[in-house]
Ligand SMILES: Nc1ncnc2c1ncn2[C@@H]1O[C@H](COP(=O)(O)OP(=O)(O)OP(=O)(O)O)[C@@H](O)[C@H]1O
């Protein structure tokens with residue numbers, strides 16, 4: 001689905017990532033770790049067409065990312081649900097409308113029943129009518145997760161989805177992502193949180209990738 | 224239904240949810256409506272000016288084309304001979320379509336307002352008049368005068384309507400200026416709406432970013448802006464046009480002044496002309512906003 005071959009990337013001529021090769025097979029579950037500033041977010045952005053590799057080949061659903069127009073990238077976004085590190089919403093719309101936004105922009109209507117269920121699933125049913133600025137950090141992250149999955153994407157890329165929440169909520173979000181993976185979705189989570197990775201290992205067959213020294217390494221055994 | 228009409232209706236009806244993705248802007252929205260209304264108001268006047276000067280030019284032009292006269296004053300015995308000579312000259316003058324001596328009755332009718340009905344025309348040494356009808360670009364007045372001086376010394380060419388010729392030119396020019404004014408107003412409207420839409424796009428950079436993140440394509444994002452500005456221009460222009468037409472309708476009529484200044488209003492079916500202003504304004508706004516939106520979206524890729 002998403003495939004990187006010998007990909008390099010650097011902001012403004014520098015080198016951040018070199019010779020990264022990665023293949024997200026359908027139904028797989030990946031963790032992406034590495035020190036802050038290592039390039040986790042950057043790597044995820046390469047995976048959903050936000051950034052274009054300076055070297056190497058990124059293919060998104062069998063299309064070369066270099067040749068994609070903005071509209072093609074928009075279509076990719078409907079197949080890849082992204083939970084951003086800085087969850088951005090439209091502050092003038094209610095939480096419910098924000099969650100439905102990916103459907104709205106795709107010209108699809110929202111089934112209110114399904115939307116309610118989704119909000120219940122992430123524990124936000126009480127906040128449906130609230131506006132995003134009124135949400136706590138953890139609520140924002142759950143809302144972002146719900147928004148990422150509403151179009152029923154094939155791939156879910158989550159950037160620090162548990163960055164702002166307590167341990168209990170982290171586990172709950174993790175469980176949500178594992179559930180999605182069981183439903184057949186491909187999942188990749190960028191996180192610092194080793195505890196989270198460890199507790200995931202008991203629930204799902206996950207591969208752990210680590211970015212260190214600009215390169216991507218498989219770091220399964222030491223956990 | 225015609226697919227284009229269906230498309231336009233769908234565009235106007237819009238999609239509530241899609242409209243809401245861009246936050247509402249109260250103040251600038253009202254400014255756009257106001258500006259569109261003012262421009263439409265001005266356009267109504269430019270249009271009225273254009274049409275009125277057009278009418279004026281046509282009418283004066285017609286009168287010019289019609290006629291001039293030759294007046295013959297000669298002693299009693301020479302009158303008929305000079306008349307014949309003048310007619311002879313006129314027949315061979317290029318640009319003269321027809322020439323006709325006025326009958327006694329016609330001359331009588333001309334003089335009656337001044338001298339009353341009982342004028343003994345046949346006993347008075349009244350000059351005879353010949354009406355000259357021109358064709359094409361008319362005749363060469365100087366050349367005709369020279370020939371008349373030779374053939375019939377008592378004949379005087381009076382091309383009294385000629386003095387209006389520069390006025391007809393001026394009226395024609397004024398009509399073109401009216402058109403230019405309308406074009407300029409349309410251009411200014413386009414520029415103004417481009418600026419307003421660009422400002423709105425910049426102010427909503429964050430909104431656009433989020434829309435992109437959730438998979439909105441350029442056309443979708445652009446449409447949210449384009450629809451707003453098109454509707455604002457349409458509504459504003461409709462209001463401005465109606466006000467402009469009311470103002471024109473209450474203009475004092477100038478026709479009583481002998482038709483020299485034809486009324487600076489609309490006449491007859493010309494009243495339909497201003498009705499094209501609102502759709503045109505909407506079209507200008509549509510093109511301007513779409514252009515601004517798509518190029519802004521391209522820049523920020
Ligand atoms: N738009 C940008 N322009 C220039 N440099 C950037 C940009 N975005 C990120 N960087 C730099 O690239 C490096 C990697 O950033 P990135 O966000 O990918 O790190 P990360 O691994 O996600 O870090 P964290 O764990 O803190 O989220 C950082 O040094 C950052 O300063």
Ligand SMILES: [Mg+2]
Nearest residue numbers: 040041085159
């Ligand atoms: Mg990051």
